[in-house]
Amino acid sequence: MSKPYLLFALxxxxxxxxxxxxxxxSQEPFVQYPLKVIDIINARHEPPPEVMGSPYLDKHFASGxxxxxxxxxxxxxxxxxxxxxxxxxxxxxxFTDEMEFYRYEEILSxxxxxxxxxxxxxxxxxxxxxHRPDCEACGGYFLLLENGRARLVAKLKVEYVEAKAARAxxxxxxxxxxxxxxxxxxxxxxxxxxxxxxxxxLLPLLQPYETELAAFAKKHKVSARKAHKLRLLIRAYNAMLxx
Numbered sequence: 001m002s003k004p005y006l007l008f009a010l011x012x013x014x015x016x017x018x019x020x021x022x023x024x025x026s027q028e029p030f031v032q033y034p035l036k037v038i039d040i041i042n043a044r045h046e047p048p049p050e051v052m053g054s055p056y057l058d059k060h061f062a063s064g065x066x067x068x069x070x071x072x073x074x075x076x077x078x079x080x081x082x083x084x085x086x087x088x089x090x091x092x093x094x095f096t097d098e099m100e101f102y103r104y105e106e107i108l109s110x111x112x113x114x115x116x117x118x119x120x121x122x123x124x125x126x127x128x129x130x131h132r133p134d135c136e137a138c139g140g141y142f143l144l145l146e147n148g149r150a151r152l153v154a155k156l157k158v159e160y161v162e163a164k165a166a167r168a169x170x171x172x173x174x175x176x177x178x179x180x181x182x183x184x185x186x187x188x189x190x191x192x193x194x195x196x197x198x199x200x201x202l203l204p205l206l207q208p209y210e211t212e213l214a215a216f217a218k219k220h221k222v223s224a225r226k227a228h229k230l231r232l233l234i235r236a237y238n239a240m241l242x243x
Contacts, residue, residue: 064090148238
């Protein structure tokens with residue numbers, strides 16, 4: 001699928017009314033949201049109908065919010081300003097790791113970038129985090145599972161599987177999207193992103209309460225593959241930290 005890119009300062013116009021599930025958005029009336037983003041905006045279209053499955057967390061658009069920071073200049077100096085816009089029709093494309101939104105008759109994508117602090121869609125909150133500490137722009141969207149001084153987040157995964165032609169005793173397999181297991185990460189109180197590969201490797205990061213939380217993890221049978229168990233552990237850690 002070709003992905004044309006545009007590089008410009010874009011003044012978005014958001015629909016004041018969200019379309020019903022599966023319906024086209026109403027173009028009138030409009031509420032103007034002066035959300036100015038200077039970055040790469042990716043023109044996107046719906047996935048071809050012959051592809052099975054879905055690349056989305058939810059294919060329907062829902063009212064969302066965008067929190068981001070802009071760098072502004074004043075008298076040859078600069079300062080950072082926090083911005084917030086709401087009632088934006090949004091959905092999350094897991095496969096491309098992009099937030100998609102309506103603008104008139106188009107579906108556009110807001111790429112993950114450092115200026116974005118978080119995106120809220122319904123009850124879900126997504127944080128932008130860099131994958132590497134030495135590259136602020138090398139990041140993506142992470143789903144927030146537990147908040148506090150320490151945060152538990154998940155990296156959602158969808159895989160695209162190519163179509164397979166029919167073979168002897170086997171029917172053809174159409175191209176399809178497959179949801180894979182979520183990957184969990186800890187955002188430390190210092191803001192560092194750590195992959196959670198096992199509870200054993202996680203506990204040394206939970207200072208100064210590693211010993212107490214090791215007993216907690218054993219008692220509650222915490223597993224690095226179970227989000228609800230990890231939430232219990234990080235919630236206990238935050239309680240000890242006083243957050």
